[in-house]
Amino acid sequence: MSDALDGLRLEDLRTHLVAEGVNAVHAAPLFRWLQTGHRGGFEPPLERWLERQEDTLITPLRRVLETTSEDGWTTKFLFELADGAQIESVLMGFPGRFTACLSTQVGCAMGCVFCATGQMGFRRHLKAGEIVAQAREVSRLVADRYGERVRNVVMMGMGEPLHNYDATLQALAAITDTHGMGVGPSRVTLSTVGHVPGILKLAKEPAPYTLAVSLHGADDEERGRLIPVNRRWPLAELIDAMRVYQAQKGRILVAWTIIDGVNDSPEHARKIVNLLKGLDIHVNVIPLNATEGFEGSQPESRRVIDFQRILKEAGLPATVRQRRGLDVAAGCGQLVVKSEV
Template sequence: MQPASSPPSPVNLYDLPRTALGELLAGWGYSAFHRDALWEALYRQQVDSIDALEGLLRPDLVKRLREHSFLRRPAVHHESFSSDGYTHKLLLRQHDGQTIETVLMRFKGRATVCVSTQAGCAMGCVFCATGQMGLARHLSPGEIVTQVLHVTGILRQSGESLRNIVLMGMGEPLHNYDATMEAVDILVDQLGLAIGPRFITLSTVGVVPGIRRLADEDRPVQLAVSLHGATDAERAALVPVGKRWPLDELMEACRYYSEKRKRRIFFEWTLIAGKNDTAEQGHALGRLLQGMDAHVNVIPLNPTVGYGGTPSSPESVRTFQDVLASYGLPSTVRQRRGIDIDAGCGQLKAAVERQRRSLPATPREAS
């Protein structure tokens, strides 16, 4: 006698792109009309519970959803605001206690959110607070998407709207490729949040298979690649993953992506005083990228407790940019935001953890 099969586990609706949501509902006998009504309730009206669907969907569908699905959003564990009022950093707690960072940055006429794709990071970049803490786990598509929903809820209160999403928070997006791309599918869906694909930027430290897969799948995102060093030895000293994928292999993948997608690639270069901000380094980077459709974002270092480097001076930044310009490479100095609130990747979580460890243990913690 065959043992009875257990019923399927309830599904978090935020984890499902619209096609997958339609497949779920079709299995219950509902049409694409009902799928789209549910989708618009989730992402246009932004309901946050199954109960809130009452009156928006057929009662029998709400009953099914209550029995076989759920809506899970993170809780705010900690938040901080920059003194200039333009940067709002959130430490969000997931259902299992893991915390991740999300940053809302306001600029003149637009708002940008920086979201996490993992709790922690396995890439180990020496100057990055997230890299210093290691990887705890991947985030699900819904855990990525609900960061954006949380921020759009904040913006709605002041009549603002979200324009840009940068996948540059905690984690390496291409190390969590499938969940990240399913989240992108949800974010760009025209019946939902309808974020323009050209306003979504994915930042990677150079996961070569992921870059090639992005090109082959024609994914609708902008690509940014963190370099920070123009030789294998210099790069690997800052970005350990450089030992796995050397620069020649990485640049070959970037050229493949650029030529196949007909897209410009943004290269990120964190300027560290006395390390990689010299004219010599600028020439090495210029030679590396010469002939590519490339733009360099230069970023003065955001200091962290675990790394002793300091940001480059304004004079060194200008000299570095002048060298790049001599190779025909455009560059932009990325605006440093939220320095006073540990807005760099992983810094708020690290600061909150340090504060927690410095407090006297409660009886439960001490036991």
């Protein structure tokens, strides 16, 4: 199957239609349908063109399984792609807003030892249309079930978004276009384990996406044990890239998965403060979520709060991430596909 049109930016869809002999004026209504799944009445020239199309319009995405957490606000989806590969996406509801957590790869090549997706290994990159298709399916569910719209998108599902840079940025350009789903660019967060070339490229993008960097270790030896890619892009290079990004875009989020006896001591907290000195950072402290392939555990709540307190007293804003969807393995680092059809 050829790449579907739903992964195209609006301007690229216009170019495609003109090349097909269709007036560019029809691009906006077609784009809205491809992005939202809501089809309005099209003008006859566009209808005639659509009748000649076969399977090149919308990326096929089959919802295999939908599991809702006991919290009532978190739903995990298992989707099947055209080639039989499977991915997971998550919808997180909060009062007055809904957030879609999207995947960018089947599996992940970064190999973070505590992450179920990293333990799964890398299968392939997703196409832009496959990323858009997740957002479209989740958005349609929110509209149909709650009468609301998805207002936030986090690229924190399966895969490293900056490893699949071009497709991820192309998909986000479509998702944030006001002619389609219209998610505000400032409400998009891209999470990376420290893909330095990707961070430097993202710093040059005009869209004000938020960057979230998964740190988890405050020196190379410690971080390398948890995040093998640190051996390729060590902390000094990562921090330099973050400074470049911040000079262009502003505040960066830092994720610290806190693991009992591994990186949860007061000394670790003070090392973070020194490492991030001079950067405008907000730290998300994330108690470890259990995965089958990692034997670590989360610290006692007292140690987590003490860790957060040390950061805040040193002038580093820090929050402890609210834990959601753990009963359906929809928490941070828990997304995985154990078998594929």
